[in-house]
Amino acid sequence: MVTQKSPYPYWFVLPAAIVFTVLFLVPTFASFWFSLTRWDLFSTQFIGLENYAQFLREPFLIQGTINTLIFAFATSATKTVIGLLLAVLLTSGIWAQGFLRTVVFFPVLVSTIGIGITFAALMHPTNGVINVALASIGLPGPGWLTDPVLALYSVIIVDLWKGVGLATLIYIAGLATISQDYYEAARMDGATRTQMFFRVTVPLVRPATVTVVTLSLIGGLRSFDLIWAMTRGGPGFSSDVLASVIYKQYQAGFYGLSTAGNVILFALIGLIILPLTVWFNRREVDL
Amino acid sequence: MTSVVLKDIRKSFGSLEVIKAIDLEVEKGEFCVFVGPSGCGKSTLLRMISGLETSTSGQIVIDGEDVTHAEPSKRGIAMVFQSYALYPHLTVRENIGFGLSLAGRPKSEIATKVEKTAESLQLAHLLDRKPKALSGGQRQRVAIGRAIIRNPKVFLFDEPLSNLDAALRSQMRMELTDLHAKLGATMIYVTHDQVEAMTMANKIVVLNAGRIEQVGSPMELYNNPVSPFVAGFIGSPKMNLYEGEVAAAERCGTYGIRPEHLILSKSGGKWRGQVRHIERLGADTVVYLDHPELKQIVARAPGDFEVASGDEIYAMPMSGKEHRFG
Amino acid sequence: MTRRQLYTGIVSLALASVIFILPFVFIFLTAVKSKQDASRLIFSWPVEWQFWENFLQVLQTRNYLLLLAYFNSTVITVFAVTLLVLFGAMVGYVLQRRPSPWNKVIYGFVLAGLMIPPAVVPTIWVLQSIGLFKTITGMIFIQVAYGLAFSVLLFRSFIATIPRDLDEAALIDGATPLQIFFRVILPLLKPVTVTVIVVQSISIFNDFTNPLYYLPGRENVTVQLTLYNFQGQFQTQFNLLFMNILLVTIPPLIIYIFFNRQIVAGMTAGAVKG
């Protein structure tokens, strides 16, 4: 076999591979080891699964894990449903359609910290614009971010506000690929608007749904900045998620515990996303 | 004086052997055409000569130099692609001068050479356009310009005319023939259009499933095809080919007769058949006959030959024009 | 346009104004108010306009910290995005052009890079051991490592649309692999390059979490970090806090106005294919 130099040399991959390996792969693999230790960056002491045991024991750590799941599933579900409805609305040829798309999408591009601070002010229990408005029509405004039961859901609403534009945009791109013929055929068959939505749009826009669900779930599970800017995980630990737990343990110097949180988050993402991907792909074959 | 020599060239993609032990010599200044059905390995063979594809075994010599292991740019060849492969972001001027600019030639030298080349191809007024703004034929000429400026020992063409419409194709056929005469360079040309092969070549190489079936001048191949495959490939309409009892009666494996070598008559001949279909081409008339044993006979008659569908007529092979294979 | 489409549009616009535009108006109005006026947090017309005063005061805070932050964020964004374009295009190119058993491995890493949350403390440990912790250089490489997967995917699928004949023509013209890449391929990647630049710039400029972990300390603050720190410091000066938010919101707004199309292309890549 005669070999000749390829015009596509492997060393093209090398610079990227070095950066990625050193700063992403090495820490990721190292995290499995460090999560089994008590660690202060200078010395490590092997303690087996103690860090993980603590995650199962401490109520605030358990709550952080549960909150992570609530946050991810709630934001993902609402973004998917509202995103699709908005996309259908914003492709139906209504007046000011282009401007509306811009308006809905713009929050995606804005600093999360800025959004978080702004909404924290808008949701202020006594002076906030939202509660003042509610009061003016005679409704008692709740303590959006000060009520432990409500805080997490208030952040979820803001995350939906900030992120629904991306879901909408992805759905708009997906809708654009559906041939108008399907709708005309359905109309011939006497389908109503609602029937067309459920029988034509929803099944045919599936690739976009897969993207929206996957992206928003991953994003939701990893979410940190918005929660941190709005509540710091409070009141108490009521709106803590894994990512904020990881940061708090890091700040407190519990590096091993913090890293165990990382591994748990990592496992959670794997356990949710991989089966989901397999399921999405299997459904595709059936179609 | 030979220009390109291929010695026992083979090529496999994985376990699939695509080129099987090819030996070939192309003389200096020759216009050599590779023909064959789709997938027979024409492009692969050409790409092996160019160096874009490495050979699994064998030896390639260009202009007396063993280039089997040489880089494409060091083989003294230039190639014109079916897609033209013009760089879309460069102007015609930059496209033609690209190789020289890579080689770091001085700007003034590049400019003169590009202009001279463009002049000879009537491209001078298009030099500052991008390929997008050119017609198919103009793009084709730029691609040729890019080849000429390299002053190669061998030009390689891979189906360069297949993206053009019929009228432009016949014009470009003439231009290429003229170019060949003017430059006197060796050209190797791949096509599956037997008209291109017949009209342009000094030497035709018929390929079949990775092997050379026959090499010869166009008229040699037309008059003395060595196999039914070559006979069927060269000439249009295709030669009538018969096996089985018909061939046995002629004491051969396959019996062949070209449509133009059949004489049709109402009164008598060797075979009597019923006219199923008539194609009037103007100068010629192609007649399709149904025959109980031969199944179908295709014959070419003069343009004004009087015949109608359903007529019973006779076909008679001209003596000395029959082909008997194996 | 039917009557129905007109009315739906008007109702939608009214709703969108309240839900999506009002918060931005609130940011702007609060940012130009006086200190007492702003501290009431209400949605009202400013009693007196103090745009310039507030603007200058925010800039001067803590010895022009915000200017330093803008400088740092710009440096990080520019260098990281440059490397992301270069590395992403090179990897996408080899990945697309040269099929090999390694490609599966590389795809695995790309997917991992998209999905897996970075392990922060071990990353700090690595950064410390190579002397890049708390440095702008370290931050640049972190952003490159985290953004690579997305760039590679985008470049790879675009390069698939560039015919290989061009590479081969260049090869015959005597180009070296580097010349083929830089003189033939890279110029043809312009549309996707613009998309990568715009989308990555916004995401790196807006990044808060990574600077929080990897750039602690005063001298290397980024824009998002100053905003976060001001949140604590300006508890009683909402006008300055919101002026800061306004300043942080403007760069993406400008980019969005100019590169709307590329942002949409980048954000929706994969929507059709899944």
Ligand SMILES: Nc1ncnc2c1ncn2[C@@H]1O[C@H](COP(=O)(O)OP(=O)(O)OP(=O)(O)O)[C@@H](O)[C@H]1O
């Ligand atoms: N890179 C490759 N990997 C595997 N098989 C290949 C490759 N390139 C070509 N082949 C196979 O080699 C055979 C010859 O291909 P080639 O392109 O040379 O045919 P061709 O004679 O030029 O046909 P056409 O007239 O259609 O262009 C085909 O069966 C083709 O499928």
Ligand SMILES: [Mg+2]
């Ligand atoms: Mg071919």
